Amino acid sequence: DAKTTQPTSMDCAEGRAANLPCNHSTISGNEYVYWYRQIHSQGPQYIIHGLKNNETNEMASLIITEDRKSSTLILPHATLRDTAVYYCIVLSPPNSGYALNFGKGTSLLVTP
């Protein structure tokens, strides 16, 4: 599975958009980009995933570049409850055993 690179930490003011980048320059054609987050002392929570097209759900938007070598997770109106570690993971379908391997992630701090 492709390796990902994320900034170690980011800050965002409450109410503003949080834009979390992820580099996955070695991604292959059948690999999905997943985003999860982990709020302190809780289990990881799925946010969104995509293959080629941009995606949006009730939590966030995922923007994938045309060459698929990077992506950005957008939390449109960050709240204090969005303070968490955000993990970008690239994974190919089942022949890799369905297993998410977490990198170090980005620690997002939302401030009042």
Place this chain on the structure above:
Amino acid sequence: DTEVTQTPKHLVMGMTNKKSLKCEQHMGHRAMYWYKQKAKKPPELMFVYSYEKLSINESVPSRFSPECPNSSLLNLHLHALQPEDSALYLCASSQVSSGANVLTFGAGSRLTVL
């Protein structure tokens, strides 16, 4: 039911004890996972079960013994653990699909080995 339930939430055990962690889901998922997470580190994959069969073992020491008695239950049997095994143990489940695969995680069992 859209949850993965892990019990106990907290467990303290001695190095000679035998204990088990339990994980349960009723979402019809046929893949189940154990992860280990040390403080300030990302979760590390330990085991994956697919259709109740062990499909991935990430070279985990034999003092950790997984068991999947049916499609809803996943156990992790613990024996002769070391203090460095103290961690948050996370269970997850997912559907088995040929496309995207989304994991649902439990809240974890926090293990302390004395």
